[in-house]
Amino acid sequence: MQLATAKPKPTPPAYRRFLRDYGWAYLFILAPVLLFLVFTLYPVISAFIMSFQKYNIMKSKWIGFDNYTYMFQDDIFWKSIKNTVIFTLATVPINIIITFILAFFIFQMKSRWQTFFKATLYLPSVASGVTISLVWLAMFDPTSSGLLNTFLGWFGIDPVIWLGQSKTALFSLILMSYLGSHGSGIILYLAAMGGIPKSLYEAADIDHASGWTQFTKITWPLLKPTTLYLLVTGVITSFQVFISVYMMTQGGPNFATTTIAYLIYESAFVFYDFGLASAQSFVLAAFIIIVSVVQFKFFSSDVEY
Amino acid sequence: MQQKSKVVLVGVATFVLLIWALITIIPLYWMIIGSFQDSAASASFNPRFIPDSWSIAPYERFFNKTNAFRWLFNSLFVSGVLTVTNVFLASLAGYAFAKLKFPGNKSVFWILLSTMMIPSQVTLIPLYVLIINIFSLGDTYTAIILPSLVTVGNIFLMKQYMSSLPTSLIHAARIDACSEFGIFYKIILPIAKPGLAVLAIFTFVAQWNEFFWPLLVTRSSSMRTIQVGLASFKFAESTDYGAIMAGATVGALPMIILFFALQKYFLQGITVGAVKG
Amino acid sequence: MARVVFNNVRKEFVDEKKGTFTAVENSEFVIEDKEFVVFVGPSGCGKTTSLRMIAGLERQTSGDIIIGDRIVNDLHPKDRDIAMVFQDYALYPHMTIRENLSFGLKNLKKSKAEIEQQVKQASSILGLDELLERKPRELSGGQRQRVAVGRAIVRNPQVFLFDEPLSNLDAKLRIQMRVELAELHKRLGATIVYVTHDQVEAMTLGERIVVMSNGIIQQIAPPTELYNKPNNMFVAGFIGSPAMNFMDATIENGKAFVEGAQIALPQAVADGLKSYEGKKIIVGIRPEHLYGEEFAHTVSKEHTMDVTVQVIENLGADNLLYFKVGSRMVTARVHPETIARLGERKRLVIDISKLHFFDPETTQRIALS
Numbered sequence: 001m002q003l004a005t006a007k008p009k010p011t012p013p014a015y016r017r018f019l020r021d022y023g024w025a026y027l028f029i030l031a032p033v034l035l036f037l038v039f040t041l042y043p044v045i046s047a048f049i050m051s052f053q054k055y056n057i058m059k060s061k062w063i064g065f066d067n068y069t070y071m072f073q074d075d076i077f078w079k080s081i082k083n084t085v086i087f088t089l090a091t092v093p094i095n096i097i098i099t100f101i102l103a104f105f106i107f108q109m110k111s112r113w114q115t116f117f118k119a120t121l122y123l124p125s126v127a128s129g130v131t132i133s134l135v136w137l138a139m140f141d142p143t144s145s146g147l148l149n150t151f152l153g154w155f156g157i158d159p160v161i162w163l164g165q166s167k168t169a170l171f172s173l174i175l176m177s178y179l180g181s182h183g184s185g186i187i188l189y190l191a192a193m194g195g196i197p198k199s200l201y202e203a204a205d206i207d208h209a210s211g212w213t214q215f216t217k218i219t220w221p222l223l224k225p226t227t228l229y230l231l232v233t234g235v236i237t238s239f240q241v242f243i244s245v246y247m248m249t250q251g252g253p254n255f256a257t258t259t260i261a262y263l264i265y266e267s268a269f270v271f272y273d274f275g276l277a278s279a280q281s282f283v284l285a286a287f288i289i290i291v292s293v294v295q296f297k298f299f300s301s302d303v304e305y
Numbered sequence: 306m307q308q309k310s311k312v313v314l315v316g317v318a319t320f321v322l323l324i325w326a327l328i329t330i331i332p333l334y335w336m337i338i339g340s341f342q343d344s345a346a347s348a349s350f351n352p353r354f355i356p357d358s359w360s361i362a363p364y365e366r367f368f369n370k371t372n373a374f375r376w377l378f379n380s381l382f383v384s385g386v387l388t389v390t391n392v393f394l395a396s397l398a399g400y401a402f403a404k405l406k407f408p409g410n411k412s413v414f415w416i417l418l419s420t421m422m423i424p425s426q427v428t429l430i431p432l433y434v435l436i437i438n439i440f441s442l443g444d445t446y447t448a449i450i451l452p453s454l455v456t457v458g459n460i461f462l463m464k465q466y467m468s469s470l471p472t473s474l475i476h477a478a479r480i481d482a483c484s485e486f487g488i489f490y491k492i493i494l495p496i497a498k499p500g501l502a503v504l505a506i507f508t509f510v511a512q513w514n515e516f517f518w519p520l521l522v523t524r525s526s527s528m529r530t531i532q533v534g535l536a537s538f539k540f541a542e543s544t545d546y547g548a549i550m551a552g553a554t555v556g557a558l559p560m561i562i563l564f565f566a567l568q569k570y571f572l573q574g575i576t577v578g579a580v581k582g
Numbered sequence: 583m584a585r586v587v588f589n590n591v592r593k594e595f596v597d598e599k600k601g602t603f604t605a606v607e608n609s610e611f612v613i614e615d616k617e618f619v620v621f622v623g624p625s626g627c628g629k630t631t632s633l634r635m636i637a638g639l640e641r642q643t644s645g646d647i648i649i650g651d652r653i654v655n656d657l658h659p660k661d662r663d664i665a666m667v668f669q670d671y672a673l674y675p676h677m678t679i680r681e682n683l684s685f686g687l688k689n690l691k692k693s694k695a696e697i698e699q700q701v702k703q704a705s706s707i708l709g710l711d712e713l714l715e716r717k718p719r720e721l722s723g724g725q726r727q728r729v730a731v732g733r734a735i736v737r738n739p740q741v742f743l744f745d746e747p748l749s750n751l752d753a754k755l756r757i758q759m760r761v762e763l764a765e766l767h768k769r770l771g772a773t774i775v776y777v778t779h780d781q782v783e784a785m786t787l788g789e790r791i792v793v794m795s796n797g798i799i800q801q802i803a804p805p806t807e808l809y810n811k812p813n814n815m816f817v818a819g820f821i822g823s824p825a826m827n828f829m830d831a832t833i834e835n836g837k838a839f840v841e842g843a844q845i846a847l848p849q850a851v852a853d854g855l856k857s858y859e860g861k862k863i864i865v866g867i868r869p870e871h872l873y874g875e876e877f878a879h880t881v882s883k884e885h886t887m888d889v890t891v892q893v894i895e896n897l898g899a900d901n902l903l904y905f906k907v908g909s910r911m912v913t914a915r916v917h918p919e920t921i922a923r924l925g926e927r928k929r930l931v932i933d934i935s936k937l938h939f940f941d942p943e944t945t946q947r948i949a950l951s
Contacts, residue, residue, distance in 0.1 A: 017656060024485035028401035029413065031394050032455050039432060039452045040420050046431035057438050102325060105318035118572050120326040124333055126560040128514035130532045134539060134553040135332045138546050145351040147335065179328055187575045211310060240424055243516055247536060264426045274430050281426040292422040473672035476639050481686030482660035495676040
């Protein structure tokens with residue numbers, strides 16, 4: 001009845017309606033999606049195929065699992081895995097502890113000092129990996145007049161050949177990581193600490209909870225998402241540690257600092273064995289994907305995407 | 306009782322923080338101080354912490370032996386272009402993913418996001434083949450820029466940021482006869498300025514500091530970015546620490562100045578799109 | 583002529599996790615030209631979705647929407663001859679008030695002179711002249727509200743849509759704006775569709791009210807009819823404050839037996855309830871239709887019930903007495919000087935002409951005539 005009085009307007013064809021309703025949205029994501037297809041998806045598939053080939057620009061040869069077999073029989077590959085794991089285990093947890101303590105201490109300060117310490121501790125993160133590596137290379141000078149050796153000299157310790165010997169080279173890189181910038185982690189922790197409602201602590205005070213109890217029952221649990229986030233991003237980053245190795249040790253001496261990322265670089269761009277390098281890169285990818293998936297399991301309830 | 310332990314805590318905290326701030330700053334301080342002392346003569350690099358004499362000789366050597374001005378320009382150009390493209394494309398796509406309804410919105414976003422798990426080492430080799438051998442772009446700006454026009458991480462950040470903007474503004478603009486691109490350009494971009502600024506700054510710094518990809522696709526000295534140039538200088542002149550420190554300072558100083566000028570954005574920006582506290 | 587018609591309109595949302603969710607189900611109504619209609623209901627009942635479908639911000643899954651004499655199903659919001667006022671005002675924060683008001687007209691490529699004239703007119707109606715060069719953040723909540731209304735007025739639309747426009751204002755300002763909106767409606771002579779969750783706002787503003795719950799229209803009626811003849815227990819409980827009381831009762835021999843009382847029903851009512859003889863029924867009575875014995879001047883004292891008072895709230899103008907009938911809590915709104923003590927028995931007079939009867943199975947009102 002109501003329809004009778006209304007001028008019927010022909011419905012436009014479905015595809016035009018679709019374009020009108022959604023065309024803009026697709027246009028907005030068009031460039032990123034195309035870039036993704038060409039510069040991410042295609043390379044991933046291509047790398048996967050390469051890992052089964054003896055790669056050559058003109059004509060690649062299919063060799064099945066040979067790259068993988070060679071890789072798993074290669075002592076240096078296992079050494080690089082070991083180095084990477086040692087580096088990760090030695091740096092990530094301790095760096096998080098350092099980050100947390102610094103953030104906790106900064107949180108106790110008045111706001112002006114908070115800004116000062118945040119800025120100071122963050123500052124080195126704006127310098128590039130190349131710059132930082134060059135400076136540390138100089139600080140690791142093995143003679144007695146090198147900066148770190150001078151410092152050790154004050155305590156009567158003999159000069160150390162930091163990067164020049166197998167037994168200290170990896171440790172030197174680890175030390176550099178400890179003393180590097182923890183700025184962004186500190187800021188994340190501080191934001192999280194600031195987000196804990198004061199009323200929780202007031203309620204705890206009323207219940208006569210000690211400072212330590214408040215810390216273990218309120219502060220630490222509520223910071224868990226941040227801690228996990230730093231843990232996972234830390235692990236992923238240190239699995240891929242490269243620039244400091246490239247700049248400072250070239251993987252040596254005697255492969256003592258060859259990490260998996262450096263090994264991939266060497267296979268690909270020193271020996272130009274793209275097939276082997278691709279196989280190695282998929283091992284790295286497997287590590288990282290496992291960590292990421294574990295992260296997602298932990299995080300899905302804490303993070304809103 | 307509570308009061309007293311608080312005072313002790315603040316005391317300890319101040320002490321530890323001052324020590325650690327010193328440790329953190331020493332390498333940069335040492336780099337700058339060292340770059341102004343001429344140690345070319347001596348075999349090892351041993352600058353004084355409080356210099357008794359200043360010299361710009363390391364800088365003269367660095368600039369004389371290298372293409373450093375060209376490198377700086379290259380870095381500025383590449384980072385500048387990538388900052389513009391990333392801000393524009395990431396905000397546009399982030400806005401679409403956050404605020405527009407279209408079939409496949411969630412699935413496309415999740416596919417993009419899940420590839421963030423794949424480390425760059427996997428894609429680098431085929432990317433290298435693609436750019437150098439297939440597109441024959443070796444040793445060009447295009448080669449450095451093309452794969453990084455917009456990163457998935459930036460799209461993710463922008464999606465997070467755009468989600469926090471009020472949808473009613475978009476509805477109001479739609480009723481106000483604004484076109485869809487007009488809504489993005491005239492309404493969303495102006496109100497998203499703080500987020501865009503953070504994205505721009507972080508992209509610029511990240512691209513300025515990018516090392517590996519420009520290293521792979523550049524051959525000639527004149528196409529190097531400052532980071533790649535510095536590395537090549539180090540391997541060529543490994544004993545001239547003074548000049549190396551001068552170069553390192555030249556490479557880092559623009560970012561340090563940027564940091565002091567835009568400190569607020571640096572310190573607040575990190576939390577954009579990060580974990581809920 | 584700008585009627586707004588829904589013809590069997592249905593809206594489903596598809597959520598990848600939760601599956602399909604029906605926000606509006608088979609909605610049918612006609613809003614007449616120049617009418618002020620209020621949609622009211624609890625949050626998530628589909629009222630805002632209905633409004634957005636009128637605006638064209640959401641596309642209905644099926645059915646037709648007619649504005650004026652056009653089917654607008656596939657028309658862009660800008661072509662529907664509507665304007666909308668949002669809950670959070672949605673003023674463009676980076677534009678001045680003048681720019682906010684003229685943004686839509688500029689997009690419609692109106693001439694400069696016309697834009698200026700429209701802005702001037704709207705700003706003088708709403709008293710915004712002083713604020714035109716300011717930014718929204720420099721304005722108070724009430725001023726922002728006026729600008730939001732102004733932005734709708736300059737478009738000179740056939741239909742105004744309001745989405746909970748007063749809910750962000752404090753109580754005092756809300757009452758003031760309510761009066762202003764009612765006056766504005768008279769002055770503009772346009773059709774207004776207004777969404778709110780506040781039943782007081784609905785009762786005072788609406789010429790007719792659409793009560794919604796769970797995506798379904800429960801009743802469409804003028805305020806008094808809604809109050810006097812609610813279609814079902816949902817509407818009965820939603821409209822009026824404090825809410826209507828419900829008591830379980832049994833009908834026997836023309837009497838309603840409630841715990842603590844038996845109510846002899848007038849013949850007409852008893853006849854109407856004949857088919858419920860011996861069955862359970864739900865009796866509804868509003869708190870204001872229960873009287874303390876000593877103040878029951880306006881009604882016959884024939885029908886009473888004795889209750890044990892559990893809570894007394896003194897509101898100044900009235901007292902609220904709370905007591906239990908069966909397992910249900912019942913409220914009486916009585917004269918403030920009514921004598922009642924906690925825990926003691928109190929005799930209340932029931933205005934039996936104001937009783938409502940509902941079927942306990944269907945929760946629908948039982949029609950008596």
